[in-house]
Structure formats: C-alpha cells, structure tokens
Amino acid sequence: MSQSSDLIKSGQRTIQLEREAIDALLPRIDADFVRACELILACKGRVVVVGMGKSGHIGKKVAATLASTGTPAFFVHPAEASHGDMGMITQDDVVLALSNSGSTAEIVTLLPLIKRLGITLISMTGNPESALAKAAEANLDARVEHEACPLNLAPTSSTTASLVLGDALAIALLEARGFTAEDFAFSHPGGALGRRLLLKVENIMHAGDTLPKVARGTSLRDALLEMTRKGLGMTVVMESDGTLAGIFTDGDLRRTLDKGIDVRHASIDEVMTVHGKTVRPDMLAAEALKIMDDHKINVLVVVDQADHPIGALHIHDLTRAGVI
Known part of the structure; x- marks a missing residue:
C-alpha cells in the first residue's frame, strides 16, 4: 500500500x-x-x-x-x-x-x-x-x-x-x-485523418434521381411515398422556382403523429421544417458532420449558390465514408 x-x-x-x-x-x-x-x-x-x-x-x-x-x-x-x-x-x-x-x-x-x-x-x-x-x-x-x-x-x-x-x-x-482546415488536409492525405479532411460533401452526397423531392402543396401521403421510394428517411420540398422551401424527415413524421395530425389529409406545407439546415457541395464532409452534431440532426440538404437543392447528406453516408 x-x-x-x-x-x-x-x-x-x-x-x-x-x-x-x-x-x-x-x-x-x-x-x-x-x-x-x-x-x-x-x-x-x-x-x-x-x-x-x-x-x-x-x-x-x-x-x-x-x-x-x-x-x-x-x-x-x-x-x-x-x-x-x-x-x-x-x-x-x-x-x-x-x-x-x-x-x-x-x-x-x-x-x-x-x-x-x-x-x-x-x-x-x-x-x-x-x-x-x-x-x-x-x-x-x-x-x-x-x-x-x-x-x-x-x-x-x-x-x-x-x-x-x-x-x-x-x-x-x-x-x-x-x-485553413483544407490546407491542413493536404498535409495529411492518408488514413482516417485524410478521409476526414479531404473528403467533400459532393463526394458522398445523394444527388440526381436518388434525391427525394416533392413540390410545395404535395400531400403528406405522396411525400411519404417519395421518402419510401428513395430510402433516405427524408425529402426536400421545392418552391415553384426550384429553390428550397423546406425538408421533411422521419423525425418530422414522429412529431406530426404526436400532434394527432391526420397524415391522410395533411399537406407537406403544414408539417415540413421550413428551409432547414443546408451545406454546400464543396464543404468538407467533416464540417458537415460538425453541423449535424451541433444541431443534433441526421441529414442535411445540399444546395448550390442559388439555394437550389442538388443533394442530400445523411449521417450514414459519413459513417460509410469513414469520416466518423
């Protein structure tokens, strides 16, 4: 002792x-x-x-x-x-x-x-x-x-x-x-650190036909069908000019059910999160992860300079890419 x-x-x-x-x-x-x-x-x-x-x-x-x-x-x-x-x-x-x-x-x-x-x-x-x-x-x-x-x-x-x-x-x-963090990345290209610092959102986001999207005014029922088809647990909601109106996720669906809203007759406009958190395609994936952590969310909409949705990034994409 x-x-x-x-x-x-x-x-x-x-x-x-x-x-x-x-x-x-x-x-x-x-x-x-x-x-x-x-x-x-x-x-x-x-x-x-x-x-x-x-x-x-x-x-x-x-x-x-x-x-x-x-x-x-x-x-x-x-x-x-x-x-x-x-x-x-x-x-x-x-x-x-x-x-x-x-x-x-x-x-x-x-x-x-x-x-x-x-x-x-x-x-x-x-x-x-x-x-x-x-x-x-x-x-x-x-x-x-x-x-x-x-x-x-x-x-x-x-x-x-x-x-x-x-x-x-x-x-x-x-x-x-x-x-900058990007400068640092070029000095550390190998291994997990390199993946965290060199990988950009555009390298791993869901884009094109894999991006779930519906227009404003779409019924919640049809929005849920779009979410099911694309399998990301979310859909973006588009304005008529193609810019981002909002996002609807599995979490929003749970909150909708908790409020007793009839999903058969509701419009996506009533239940979506207006606009939501977004990232740019040239952002480092590690920066996107920090936004998710800070706001306790699992998915981000990727937008271009004109705020047009061009992709979606899910926490699972970051896991698969070795960023987490």
Whole structure:
C-alpha cells in the first residue's frame, strides 16, 4: 500500500513540476518570440531544426508540427551536418537550434558556418546567456527551474517546455498565415485523418434521381411515398422556382403523429421544417458532420449558390465514408 502511495505521489509531483515549467513560459512569449515568427514568415526556404539527444527528439516533433501546419520544415542531426548534411541547408533557410544548455558541442561547431553563409539562426535554449543564444537573431527562452527528475539530471521539465514552446511557435505561424482546415488536409492525405479532411460533401452526397423531392402543396401521403421510394428517411420540398422551401424527415413524421395530425389529409406545407439546415457541395464532409452534431440532426440538404437543392447528406453516408 505504501509503495502504491509513493508511486502516485511521484507521478503527481512530476506533472506538477512540468506544469509549473509550462506556466513559466507565458511571460517569455515576448519580443524575441515575435521576432522569431517574423523571421520564419519572411523565410523563402524552409525551417531546418537541429538538436542533439533529447532536444533532438523534441526537434523532430517540432519540425513535423511546423511542416504539417503550413511552415515547410525538416530535421537535421547536427552531428551529421558536420559530415555532409550541412549541404541540405541553403541561404534561404532558417535554422532553429534546440539546446537546453545552449553549449552543445555539435551545434556550436556549426555556428561559424551558419554565420558565414548568412543563414538566419533562431535558438531555443535553457540558457539565454549561452553561446548559442547570443549567436541567434532571436532566442526562445525555454529554461526551467527544476527538472522533474529528482536528481535534476534527466531532461523532463526542460523537454516538455521546449515541446510546448515549439507548439506555440507553430500555431502562431499557422494563424499568421491564415492556414485553413483544407490546407491542413493536404498535409495529411492518408488514413482516417485524410478521409476526414479531404473528403467533400459532393463526394458522398445523394444527388440526381436518388434525391427525394416533392413540390410545395404535395400531400403528406405522396411525400411519404417519395421518402419510401428513395430510402433516405427524408425529402426536400421545392418552391415553384426550384429553390428550397423546406425538408421533411422521419423525425418530422414522429412529431406530426404526436400532434394527432391526420397524415391522410395533411399537406407537406403544414408539417415540413421550413428551409432547414443546408451545406454546400464543396464543404468538407467533416464540417458537415460538425453541423449535424451541433444541431443534433441526421441529414442535411445540399444546395448550390442559388439555394437550389442538388443533394442530400445523411449521417450514414459519413459513417460509410469513414469520416466518423
């Protein structure tokens, strides 16, 4: 029992120390952070992230996050850079160097060459007085008071702080670029994420003869027959000019029966949902899903720019397409 308690306390202490390290970053999102963002936004090449050891592991993640959010980036191992990989870096690039001490030998060795080539250097260090920080045009201050390691040796709080600071940089750049969900999709074409982000409503909607539709003034009985024939559990209701008047769904039918309305004699105009929620064919399927979730509905009418119904999208279509 005592060992269990000690393990819990150890885990909680680690989280607390790392949370404090993250909180300490807030006032350091300052002029240097702005300068770093401006340098990257002005970059005509790519962001080349370098780091050794645990900083290297964090650097790889930072590079991946930048690349997937609109800032072309890749990771170069600093030791390999001294043995040929420096040729991967051009004068149009920006180097983002991660080092907790700011004096990592493999990175410091590269500084004269980076300066000689006129490559822009941004550092992320735990020592703003270090050689690396002083050589950089902007230094992101990632220092921590204590590592979560009780020996204050294993990189724990410091790597967490660097990771969070890298995320802050990537998201600030994303927002500055006006990066959209569709832009994000093209960086993630594979798997479930790609399906969620690349698939558009027009790719999976029911259109043409498969779209249930009736005109205003149609009897409810005939509208139900149209719903049965098309099997979508809904029908759109059309104005005389071909624009959308409303929608009638299985849910509307239940509400109609609850009200005691005689379905044999009612008109669709009496019981339809006027207009209803719509989407455009070029909208991402994932955005349509959010509309369904927000309004707790299972079907949307797809309309063109003139509000003419051209399709219907059912929650089951999203499930089959792997969006859900």
